[in-house]
Amino acid sequence: MKRIMIIEDEEYIRDELSVLLTNASYKVICVENFSNILEDFKNVQPDIVLLDINLPENNGFSICTKIRSFSKIPIIFITGRDASIDELNAFSLGGDDYITKPYNGPVLLARILSVLKRADTQNDESEILSHNGVVLNLASCTVSHGVQSLELSKNEIKILHCLIYNAGKYVSRMSLIEYLWDFKIYTDDNALSVNITRLREKLKQIGVDDFVHTKRGMGYRV
Amino acid sequence: MKLFDFIIDKITSIILNITCALLLSIYLSALGNGKHEILLILVAWFFVLVGYILIQFYLKKNRLDDLNETMLLLDKKYLFAEVVDNKGNTEQRAYFHLMKEAMRSMTEQVAESHRDKKEYKEFIEQWAHELKVPITSIILGCENNLNDNTRKILLQTKQIEDYLEQVLYYARLGNVEKDYMIKDVCLKELVDEALSLSKHVLIQNKIIIKTKELNHNIYTDAKWLIFIINQIISNSVRYKKENPVLEFYGINMDNSIQLEIRDNGIGIRDSEISRVFQKGFTGSNGRGRKNSTGIGLYLCKGLCNELGIDIKIYSELDKYTSVRLTFQTEHIEI
Numbered sequence: 159m160k161r162i163m164i165i166e167d168e169e170y171i172r173d174e175l176s177v178l179l180t181n182a183s184y185k186v187i188c189v190e191n192f193s194n195i196l197e198d199f200k201n202v203q204p205d206i207v208l209l210d211i212n213l214p215e216n217n218g219f220s221i222c223t224k225i226r227s228f229s230k231i232p233i234i235f236i237t238g239r240d241a242s243i244d245e246l247n248a249f250s251l252g253g254d255d256y257i258t259k260p261y262n263g264p265v266l267l268a269r270i271l272s273v274l275k276r277a278d279t280q281n282d283e284s285e286i287l288s289h290n291g292v293v294l295n296l297a298s299c300t301v302s303h304g305v306q307s308l309e310l311s312k313n314e315i316k317i318l319h320c321l322i323y324n325a326g327k328y329v330s331r332m333s334l335i336e337y338l339w340d341f342k343i344y345t346d347d348n349a350l351s352v353n354i355t356r357l358r359e360k361l362k363q364i365g366v367d368d369f370v371h372t373k374r375g376m377g378y379r380v
Numbered sequence: 381m382k383l384f385d386f387i388i389d390k391i392t393s394i395i396l397n398i399t400c401a402l403l404l405s406i407y408l409s410a411l412g413n414g415k416h417e418i419l420l421i422l423v424a425w426f427f428v429l430v431g432y433i434l435i436q437f438y439l440k441k442n443r444l445d446d447l448n449e450t451m452l453l454l455d456k457k458y459l460f461a462e463v464v465d466n467k468g469n470t471e472q473r474a475y476f477h478l479m480k481e482a483m484r485s486m487t488e489q490v491a492e493s494h495r496d497k498k499e500y501k502e503f504i505e506q507w508a509h510e511l512k513v514p515i516t517s518i519i520l521g522c523e524n525n526l527n528d529n530t531r532k533i534l535l536q537t538k539q540i541e542d543y544l545e546q547v548l549y550y551a552r553l554g555n556v557e558k559d560y561m562i563k564d565v566c567l568k569e570l571v572d573e574a575l576s577l578s579k580h581v582l583i584q585n586k587i588i589i590k591t592k593e594l595n596h597n598i599y600t601d602a603k604w605l606i607f608i609i610n611q612i613i614s615n616s617v618r619y620k621k622e623n624p625v626l627e628f629y630g631i632n633m634d635n636s637i638q639l640e641i642r643d644n645g646i647g648i649r650d651s652e653i654s655r656v657f658q659k660g661f662t663g664s665n666g667r668g669r670k671n672s673t674g675i676g677l678y679l680c681k682g683l684c685n686e687l688g689i690d691i692k693i694y695s696e697l698d699k700y701t702s703v704r705l706t707f708q709t710e711h712i713e714i
Contacts, residue, residue: 171513171516174521178520240603242560245561259516260516263520339576344588346589347586
């Protein structure tokens, strides 16, 4: 589990970030005392740091400089300052990304993931998921059941991924559409229905019936 | 200054001179002087008077021409009284002094207004930046608890965010040189980023998105361009019809790349299309809907001008609106 250190002085944002990142299966460590951030950093040994610029006592730039003097771990700036000069500063001091407020959750997660991927090649994310005997292989874009296996389209992979990830819970159509949008698949309601139908047919071909349940007004569940 | 005008100005002294000459002639002839002597005196008088008037005219004209030229060369005309020297007779110096006083007071007023305006602008910018913190909190809070209610809140929050961005970019208009970073960016990434910012609005308005041929690289400032695309998206959402579709096309042309953003919304009247980039113009589309401020496209146009992007809008009423952004790939001028 990757450890994320959040250095942000707005309490509410810090709490919500912490919920968001915990839900995305990160271990979150928040800094609440801003006088000895470096000590905390050395104790925690995080894999990535989210750093605000306007902080009490020290500003983010100087903290970044200090961390960079002994560590190469990725630093992402999250800040309300959107002047280009600040962005330039952040990168020249060794920041790995620069995200301005107001940001939204999926974008933040995507950028954390891409920075982490750049930082180390070994990928933590499991590439094989399974539920009730249905095995989804994200690397080869296939779904298999027993010995039968079939290739899925990008959209079908993502839908199945989302459903299996939330196995046992209903996922609303809206949530599925939003999830697909986060992967730059701009689907709409009708297209989603088509995708689901196709996915069901493909699952049937490998001998899985009734894998995706529908409940009116609630969404889909596996 | 013309000689005739000058003579008119001097008319009182001329009349005085003529009257005195007449009285003198009468007096002299009463004393028994001959006509010739009197005529000689009058002629001499006449020449002295004309000479005096001409010299006076010449000097005054020179002085005025000098002043006019100084004024013409001045960049800040209101500083005129500060740069010319004060010479002339007592009356002229008094006038000059009064003028200088008036101008000094005016300069102070202007400086004070400038200071007020600058302070107000700084305050508004500061305020807009501060609003970003609670907005970020609301967005994160809603996204951590997604349901129908929080989705509605997200929509409204996006509205606030858009208005806030408008304020910040309005303040920046005219100061682009202080805040841009030209980079090599892919059109597709810019469009994706803009779409992700408007994700909730687009999904909940059931807008179908089509993208085609966006794998072109351009040199521009990503942040500014995303703002521009976002404004255009938000207009398309505002002026949609049933079964809305929003299309993004990249077109590779000679020496330039074009991004076309096309919707199938209610369109713009022919008679109004030339005015859509004007500040405060809302047109017959906008008036019916309370959310129109007439500032979005004005900002787009202004920012495009400063970034050297050509922006054009085409539309047919009840059919479509198409905004085309053209990026020069050679000879970029900003």
